[in-house]
Structures are given as C-alpha cells and as structure tokens.
Amino acid sequence: MSSLKRTAIWITLLALLVKLSGFLRESIIAKQFGAxxxxxxxxxxxxxxxxxxxxxxxxxxxxxxxxxxxxxxxxxxxxxxxxxxxxxxxxxxxxxxxxxxxxxxxxxxxxxxxxxxxxxxxxxxxxxxxxxxxxxxxxxxxxxxxxxxxxRIFVPSQISKLLATLMGAVFALLFSDVWGIYSLAYGFVFGIILGIVLMFFYLQKNGxxxxxxxxxxxxxxxxxxxxxxxxxxxxxxxxxxxxxxxxFASGTIEGAVTYLNNASLLVSIPHTIYGTTIAAIMFTLLSEQVDDQRKFQQTFFTGMELSLMTLMPIAVGLLFVGDAAISFVYERGRFTAEDTHNTYIALLFYLPLIITQGLQYIVSKSMYAQGKTAIVLRISVTTIALNTLLNYLFVKSLGYPGLALSSSLVSFYYLTACTISVYKGFEQGEAKKLFWLIVRVSLPTAIMAVPLYVIKYWTPVGHWYSLLQLAVLVPIGVVFYIVGTYFFYRDGFYRLLRMVKTKQRAV
Structure with a gap:
C-alpha cells in the first residue's frame, strides 16, 4: 500500500505541475494576445x-x-x-x-x-x-x-502531458511575432511528438x-x-x-470563450489533482473491497469525507480570493482589468464544480467497481440534453455567465443521480451519515468565510496588489478552517491529519 501511495503522491505532484504549466500558458496567451x-x-x-x-x-x-x-x-x-x-x-x-x-x-x-x-x-x-x-x-x-x-509506468505519461502544455507556452513566447496565435498549436503538436518519443523510450526500456x-x-x-x-x-x-x-459562448460577446476558459482552468485545479490521486488509490481499494459490503461502504464514506473536507473550503475561499488569483495570473499585457472582472464573474458561477466534480470521482469509481457502467452511461447521456436546455435558457438572460451556471447545475444533477444509485445498494443509515458529514464540514467552512469577508470588503486589503491579497487572505483562511474543523469535526480532523502524516512518511 505504501508503494501505491508513493505513486499517487508523485502523480499528484506532476498533475499539479501540469496545471501550473497550464496557467503559465494561459498567462502568456493573456499577455501576448489578450481576450x-x-x-x-x-x-x-x-x-x-x-x-x-x-x-x-x-x-x-x-x-x-x-x-x-x-x-x-x-x-x-x-x-x-x-x-x-x-x-x-x-x-x-x-x-x-x-x-x-x-x-x-x-x-x-x-x-x-x-x-x-x-x-x-x-x-x-x-x-x-x-x-x-x-x-x-x-x-x-x-x-x-x-x-x-x-x-505500471506512470511518470512518463504525466511528463508527456507537461511537454504538450509547456511547448505551447514556449512557442507562444518565441514565435508569436512570426506565427501569431497559431504558434500555440504548433507548440502543442511539437510537445505531443516529444511525449510520444519519451513514452516509446520507456516502453522499449521495459521490454x-x-x-x-x-x-x-x-x-x-x-x-x-x-x-x-x-x-x-x-x-x-x-x-x-x-x-x-x-x-453558445461564441455567440455572446467578444472574449466570452476566453473568460469561461480561464475561469474553468482555475476551478479545475483542485478537483483534477484530487481526482488523479483518487484514481491511483481509492479506485483500487473499492475494486478490492467490492465483495465486502461493510468495507466498501467505509472506503466510499472515507473518500467522500476527504473530498468534502479538502474541496469545500477551497471553493468558498475562491469566492473571496478568486479575483486576486485571476488578476495575478492573467492581468498583464493585453489582458485588462475589465477582462479580469469578466473572468471573475464566470468563476463565481463555476465554484460549485470544485465540490461536485471532486465528489463525482468517488461516486463514479464506486459504480465502475460495482460494474454499473451502463447506469453511469444512461445518467451521463441525459446531461447533454439538460445542459443544452439550460444553456439556451440562461444565455438569454445572463449572457456568458449563464453557461457557467448551467455547468454547475448539470454537475449537481449528475452527482445527485449517481449518488442515489450508489446508496440504493448500501445499508440503511449510510445516507444519513453523508447528510451529517455535509453539515459538519459546512460549519468550519462558514467560520473560515466570515473573517475572509470582513477583511476583504471592510478593510483596505481588498484594494491591495493581487499577490499581497493572496498572501494575507489565504493563510488566514487556512488557520480559521483548521481551528473550526478541530472544534466542530474533530474525528475528521484527526483522520485527515493521520493521512497527511502517512503520505509524508511515504515520501
């Protein structure tokens, strides 16, 4: 198990690096081309x-x-x-x-x-x-x-993804004067080819x-x-x-696709990294325990608990620091303060995705482990029709932010439908445990949100340079959340602490 955890940690670190390189690419796009x-x-x-x-x-x-x-x-x-x-x-x-x-x-x-x-x-x-x-x-x-x-060779695949992203950024910096926006595409393709060479090398090395x-x-x-x-x-x-x-976005205002893309990229970081770790650990455990109902239920609950405890405070925290994060990453060159504001509006409607998609990793993996692929497919297909309908309704009244709202509502529907399917096969009382889990995690999250709101909007901090805002608000939020979790959900606090210590020893 320790080997599996070490693998998950390396994959997580590489996934974080891939996401950061994605931000580098988007930051260069914003500087070189704007929105x-x-x-x-x-x-x-x-x-x-x-x-x-x-x-x-x-x-x-x-x-x-x-x-x-x-x-x-x-x-x-x-x-x-x-x-x-x-x-x-x-x-x-x-x-x-x-x-x-x-x-x-x-x-x-x-x-x-x-x-x-x-x-x-x-x-x-x-x-x-x-x-x-x-x-x-x-x-x-x-x-x-x-x-x-x-x-069981995982690292080269992540490096390949990193190369595709980084080469797009490098080509944009070096060749944007020659090829313009097309330099990004050439860089991406070049990175893909480098990744193929790297993966073939490791495959040949492995026999x-x-x-x-x-x-x-x-x-x-x-x-x-x-x-x-x-x-x-x-x-x-x-x-x-x-x-x-x-x-739908391409038919609204100029730059709408870019605003939605930049906002969704920021929102995707937490649940993407979390999902990479889950794919390496939780799916394996669920697959091994599918014939032991009690262990399967406990592992499922542990995954949901970890998801909520890590992702809910991040989602609420971005409510207060999202504009500063967007400004720090994107606002330079041709990407203006107005572009930052428009991206932040989209981000606000995307925030629920951090929680719903993070939880969906656990729910979907449990269904795959149980062989419920047909049920997952049937539920998934209905989301296309629902998403199209909501896009049509919201884009008229809200413009491009309505598309972000639609995505969040569809994700909530998908999570709810799949979760109901999973809990139908669980013992009575498991659904009640999930409800109280949500309540107990919400309390420390609310305790974190109050001081962030006061500092952000009632003090000069909200007008500081974006990096300074992040340097002040993020540590304050972390401290208040940890303290709130200790007092209102001590069992979960200690379980999360033990997991972190175990991973540190694994490294």
Whole structure:
C-alpha cells in the first residue's frame, strides 16, 4: 500500500505541475494576445482536440487496460501481439480521419461552433486543420498512455502531458511575432511528438517491442469492441457538454470563450489533482473491497469525507480570493482589468464544480467497481440534453455567465443521480451519515468565510496588489478552517491529519 501511495503522491505532484504549466500558458496567451476574436478561435479549436484526447485517454483506457492486464497474466506474448494490432489499427484509422478532417474543416467547423465572428471562424478553421494534420500522433499519444499504465509506468505519461502544455507556452513566447496565435498549436503538436518519443523510450526500456501487425485475437477483439462503444460514449459526454458551452459562448460577446476558459482552468485545479490521486488509490481499494459490503461502504464514506473536507473550503475561499488569483495570473499585457472582472464573474458561477466534480470521482469509481457502467452511461447521456436546455435558457438572460451556471447545475444533477444509485445498494443509515458529514464540514467552512469577508470588503486589503491579497487572505483562511474543523469535526480532523502524516512518511 505504501508503494501505491508513493505513486499517487508523485502523480499528484506532476498533475499539479501540469496545471501550473497550464496557467503559465494561459498567462502568456493573456499577455501576448489578450481576450479577443483570435483567442476565442484558438480556444474553440483547442476544445475540439481536447474532446478527442479525452475520448481516447478515457474511453480507450477504461476498456483496453483491464483486458490487456488479464491477457498478459494468461499469455504475455498474445497480449503484446493484441496491443500492437490495436495500436496499429487505431493509428491507421486516424490517418484516414486526418485526410477527411483537414479538407472538410472549413465546412464543419462553422456548423459545429455556430455564430462566430469572421475572424474567430478563420482562426478556428486554420487551427483545427493544424490539429487534424497530426491527429494520428495525438491518438497514439493517448494509446501509449494506456500501455504504460498496463506496465505500471506512470511518470512518463504525466511528463508527456507537461511537454504538450509547456511547448505551447514556449512557442507562444518565441514565435508569436512570426506565427501569431497559431504558434500555440504548433507548440502543442511539437510537445505531443516529444511525449510520444519519451513514452516509446520507456516502453522499449521495459521490454516492449513494436511489430507491424494488425492481427488481434478474435475473443479479445470482440470483447474490446463490445465494451469500447459505451466507454467512448461515457468519456464523450463530459467533453461534449464543455463543447456545447463554447458553442453558445461564441455567440455572446467578444472574449466570452476566453473568460469561461480561464475561469474553468482555475476551478479545475483542485478537483483534477484530487481526482488523479483518487484514481491511483481509492479506485483500487473499492475494486478490492467490492465483495465486502461493510468495507466498501467505509472506503466510499472515507473518500467522500476527504473530498468534502479538502474541496469545500477551497471553493468558498475562491469566492473571496478568486479575483486576486485571476488578476495575478492573467492581468498583464493585453489582458485588462475589465477582462479580469469578466473572468471573475464566470468563476463565481463555476465554484460549485470544485465540490461536485471532486465528489463525482468517488461516486463514479464506486459504480465502475460495482460494474454499473451502463447506469453511469444512461445518467451521463441525459446531461447533454439538460445542459443544452439550460444553456439556451440562461444565455438569454445572463449572457456568458449563464453557461457557467448551467455547468454547475448539470454537475449537481449528475452527482445527485449517481449518488442515489450508489446508496440504493448500501445499508440503511449510510445516507444519513453523508447528510451529517455535509453539515459538519459546512460549519468550519462558514467560520473560515466570515473573517475572509470582513477583511476583504471592510478593510483596505481588498484594494491591495493581487499577490499581497493572496498572501494575507489565504493563510488566514487556512488557520480559521483548521481551528473550526478541530472544534466542530474533530474525528475528521484527526483522520485527515493521520493521512497527511502517512503520505509524508511515504515520501
């Protein structure tokens, strides 16, 4: 278990580094290009490639990894043959997709993204064509990630993600005068290729040998294809909702896509890092304990407890320091104080996502461990219709912030529906434990919020330079939350403290 924790810690640190490099990239975009039609076009095109990556890394991995591991235990040679066959076939399919996408991008991009300004459309089409040229490389990057996980090699995959993000930032700094906004796309592709080289190196070092074959065992192929479709659809849903949001945003004000993107990036840091750790530890525990109801319930509750205790204060804290954080990261060059304010408005409506998506990691993993993939898919599909409807209703009255509100409401619905499904199989009294957990974590969070509100709005601190505000408000919030937790939820306080000490020893 200590080895698993060490792995989780390294992955968490690398995930944090990836997110910080994402902020570096967005900060450079803000400085070099501001928030305008050019950045909107880039972000619309980039959202499409993010969709492809999510489907491959999520949907493909959820099916391939367990099948590959099972086959490897029985027949290692056949497992490697199947792996090569599937990889080669996938790359070949995406070569065909490359040709189709490159030549037809001017036709389908305007249809997908709806009302765009002429300049936004021009940028979105050109960057989409750049991405399609290298679609096979992007797909291969996601597939190699699964192979590495199958061999318990985790670090190169995170470094690959880091390279893709960092190279975008580096190219924007070095070549923006030559290529403009397109330098970001070239940098991203260059980073993807570097990541492929790195992952192949580690695979070869671990004994992997590539072979030019498309052959796959009949049983393996049939099982893979049967499971792949629902898995891909499930991975597609979340990204589709983000995609729909940007389609609606492109028809509001100039810079709206950028405001939503910058706000969601800040909001995504806590639950993304937390989810990376959960994926390494909690899913394993839940899968091991699925036949022991009591242990399964306790592990599930522990995951929910840890999620709420870490993510609820972060969400409430960003209510008071979010504007300073946005200003510190983005406000320079062409990104003005007005852009900061517009991004902060979107952030306010996104804040519930920190809690709901963090909790969703636990709920979803427990359902996957129990084999409830079909139920997860059915619930996921309904979120697309709900998100589209809410976007249509809110964007008329609230503009682009309504899209952030819609995302939060849809996430709450998704979490609630999945949680109800999980608790149907639990013993009576477990739901009551969850209710009181929410109450007990809310009390110290409220104790933290009161002094932050007073200091932020009733003292000169709220007018200080953004970094100084963060330096004052964040430590105060941490201290008040820790003290409040000690007095109002001492059991949870000690459990969290023991976990932190255990991780420190593991490092």
């Amino acid at each position: 305008n039609e050019y950045t909107d076009g880039y972000l619309l095109a980039f959202s499409f490639i993010t969709l492809v990556l999510a489907v491959i890394s999520g949907g493909f991995n959820n099916v391939f990894l367990p099948l590959y591991i099972q086959k490897k235990k029985k027949d290692p040679e056949a497992a490697e043959k199947n792996a090569n066959g599937i990889m080669n076939a996938t790359v070949a399919i995406f070569l065909i997709v490359t040709v189709i996408g490159y030549f037809f991008a001017p036709s389908f991009v305007p249809i997908i993204f709806g009302n765009m300004t002429p300049m936004t459309e021009t940028v979105a089409v050109k960057i989409t064509k750049i991405f399609f040229l290298f679609m096979s490389a992007i797909a291969l990057n996601g597939i190699l990630d699964s192979y590495l996980q199958g061999r 992997y040998r590539w072979s030019p074959t498309f052959a796959v065992d009949k049983e393996f192929r049939q099982t893979f294809l049967v499971l792949l479709i629902p898995s891909l659809l499930n991975s597609l849903v979340g990204q589709m909702n983000m995609f729909i949001d940007k389609m």
